[in-house]
Amino acid sequence: MSDAGEDVVMSRPSEDALISRFFAPLATEPGAAELTDDAAVLPAGPGELVVTKDMLVAGVHFFPDDPPDLVARKALRVNLSDLAAKGAVPVGFLIGLGLPPDWTEAFLESFAAGLGADIDQFGCPLFGGDTVKVPGPLTLSITAFGRAKRTVRRDGAWPGDVVVVTGTIGDGALGLVARGAERAPAGVPGWLAALDEDQRAALCLRYLRPEPRSALAEAVSAHASAAMDISDGFAGDLAKLAAASGAGAEIDVAAVPLSPAARAALASEPDLIGRVLTGGDDYEILATIPSKALPPFEAAARAAGVPVTVVGRVTPGNAVVLRAADGKALDLGSGRFEHF
Incomplete structure (x- = not known):
């Protein structure tokens, strides 16, 4: 007979069920294919496509007991900040989620709710990603896409500006x-x-x-x-x-x-x-x-x-x-x- 801890682990959803339950409802754009495929198609649009990526690790970028909804929002927002500084309007994002052994469904419920709130607020839809189990702390990776009429780099400052x-x-x-x-x-x-x-x-x-x-x-x-x-x-x-x-x-x-x-x-x-x-x-x-x-x-x-x-x-x-x-x-x- 398994102990209580093992029962909790066995009751968790599979990876496919996890994606379907928590993240597919956030991926509403046609190009995301409801997260049922291995790749997404970003919508065409004017201007230059700008791409940025940031990682957040529990204990490094946030406290392990920070509210899950705010952890999700911070993970997306730091990428949106990079896009804005390049002059790019958000188009969408991909998420990589490394869940530690003690993850819970309640955590993912709150995490997904926070992510969904910012998807709506900033008009930046989810197009896909990956989930894995990791032996270490919670690890997040977001790749965000935006479009800019003119991408602004760091190297254009001129004396007198x-x-x-x-x-x-x-x-x-x-x-x-x-x-x-x-x-x-x-x-x-x-x-x-x-x-x-x-x-x-x-x-x-x-x-x-x-x-x-x-x-x-x-x-x-x-x-x-x-x-x-x-x-x-x-x-x-x-x-x-x-x-x-x-x-x-x-x-x-x-x-x-x-x-x-x-x-x-x-x-x-x-x-x-x-x-x-x-x-x-x-x-x-x-x-x-x-x-x-x-x-x-x-x-x-x-x-x-x-x-x-x-x-x-x-x-x-x-x-x-x-x-x-x-x-x-x-x-x-x-x-x-x-x-x-």
């Missing part, structure tokens, strides 16, 4: 700390203890559920000279863009947009500016815009409801300088999160 960012910077990095404190309240840092409940919740949500700027994709395609999404830290990603463009940049740190929660945290602990500028998980767009294109770009951003802020300029040479309010350059080390 203005540097802009969407939204606010640093919330994801601070939210990681706040989310960790929710799980292990002992040893909460002083700056976090100084925030009120709503401010802490706002930071956690920005970490758990990033906001891809898909609504700005067409404006990026039309007006940006270079762009990328900010995933590994504003300072480090700016350095990557500048290096790819063979240019430098000068940034006014005081102009970098911050949320009320981040401002409150900095008021309590000014040294947090390093974490804000280098911590990553922003998933905002960093772009360079020729001066003459700035007014129409800002107008398009207002129409799309996406806040944009000018934070500096592209400069000749190769130096990337972030100046504090006193005019001194900040030393932020590598300026970004690095896996290796």
